[in-house]
Amino acid sequence: MEMPTWLLSEVSLQAHRLLADAFAAAGTRGYHYRILATLEEFGPSSQAAIGRHARIDRSDVVATVGELVSGGYARRRRDPHDRRQNVIMITPAGLTRYRRLDQIVVGVQDTLLRPLNGRQRGVLTDLLRRLVAADGSPADASGRE
Amino acid sequence: MEMPTWLLSEVSLQAHRLLADAFAAAGTRGYHYRILATLEEFGPSSQAAIGRHARIDRSDVVATVGELVSGGYARRRRDPHDRRQNVIMITPAGLTRYRRLDQIVVGVQDTLLRPLNGRQRGVLTDLLRRLVAADGSPADASGRE
DNA sequence: CAAATTTCAGTTCCACTGAGATGG
């Protein structure tokens, strides 16, 4: 019960709980924040591109963007240059909302990482980044999918 | 998008995918493994105790233990000393199954942590352990629950 | 009475699948 995967899922669950509580208090969910963050970072994007950046399934992107549009946080238009895709743009209201949610998320980082000092936080982030970077990379011969 | 909680959830998701795939191939799920591991580690336990050790909700413990009993991997009896509770015991078949699943889990650790050397794995485990240990501990004034 | 345990029924979020329609 001390396996890294166990510890990882426990810590991730802690983070998820903190985030879910904070998001719920703000009347939203993780997918909303992640999509707003993607739009803020990459600008107008197709739904497929959003899904790749935010790592959300195509199917969930459709539904969540729909909710964001209903709430006035994003706009959805057909791309005139490639009529297969939509162009999703964040609205001023969406940007305001994103900034507010982002502060919440920053606060959660600090709550979660309180037991670690600055140097330790850096080491943890670095190690995790390596694992993320290696996901599905050539190092591993037995590919998924 | 480089927040520790994001990296954490990404890595945890990688681990979850690896484990879920491996468990599915073995015809089981995470809850089954976690409960078998708890029974192996702590011996006969009440369902409430299992839930506390494996960090599984009381409600899910009931259902999952039921499945394990159906599969012949555990037995459920009323505790004669405290008739509110059940005593759950792992069967020989359950122990065999647990050992097999545990090997799978050990293999997944190695797949996941392949990008890190031994020292780095130790550091990561240590940092994560600190975060887990601090969960809901006094350091944080605003307690959950 | 209060507290703990078991159980059931239901919810939510997240990740994912399959298939159809449209368009490049």
Add this chain to the structure above:
DNA sequence: CCCATCTCAGTGAAACTGAAATTT
């Protein structure tokens, strides 16, 4: 023809809630 995108409908694991029944 093949491929990408969008969309809908549905599945399943995991975490959780509320309430009832039993027993301590």
